[in-house]
Amino acid sequence: MYAEAFAGAPYYVTEDEATAAFRRFPSQAGRAGFRAVLGRDAGGEPVGMAYGCLLEAGSAWWGGMSGDVCREDGRRSFLLMELAVRARWRGRGVARRLHEALLDGVRVERVVHPESGAAQAAYRAWDIARWVRRGRGRVRILMT
Numbered sequence: 001m002y003a004e005a006f007a008g009a010p011y012y013v014t015e016d017e018a019t020a021a022f023r024r025f026p027s028q029a030g031r032a033g034f035r036a037v038l039g040r041d042a043g044g045e046p047v048g049m050a051y052g053c054l055l056e057a058g059s060a061w062w063g064g065m066s067g068d069v070c071r072e073d074g075r076r077s078f079l080l081m082e083l084a085v086r087a088r089w090r091g092r093g094v095a096r097r098l099h100e101a102l103l104d105g106v107r108v109e110r111v112v113h114p115e116s117g118a119a120q121a122a123y124r125a126w127d128i129a130r131w132v133r134r135g136r137g138r139v140r141i142l143m144t
Contacts, residue, residue, distance in 0.1 A: 005084035048085035
């Protein structure tokens with residue numbers, strides 16, 4: 001599902017990149033506060049997925065930033081690592097429902113997500129996010 005969801009624009013994930021993501025998954029799943037959701041259609045076919053974990057105390061995830069926004073204590077921020085919906089299921093609210101299911105019961109100040117064009121559009125539409133600088137790039141902070 002990962003390979004299919006990210007194969008097209010704007011990601012164009014290659015087979016090698018999808019394989020690398022698959023190999024990283026077990027170590028990601030072992031991180032503190034890891035959660036994952038899988039959406040299925042009425043027939044049981046997977047339509048989308050989302051997963052993430054807590055940012056560890058002292059995390060270097062913020063790279064190059066300083067100040068209180070970067071302070072991590074292992075409970076402050078949830079990192080939404082991936083949110084993907086298979087192409088034929090897009091535009092039906094699946095991503096929003098996966099997002100809500102993943103974060104249901106998560107008690108953090110904020111949810112962070114690396115910059116992503118497709119995600120940006122969704123978060124703007126859902127009116128749940130604001131930008132902050134992260135090194136030379138930007139990061140989306142989803143308000144909880």
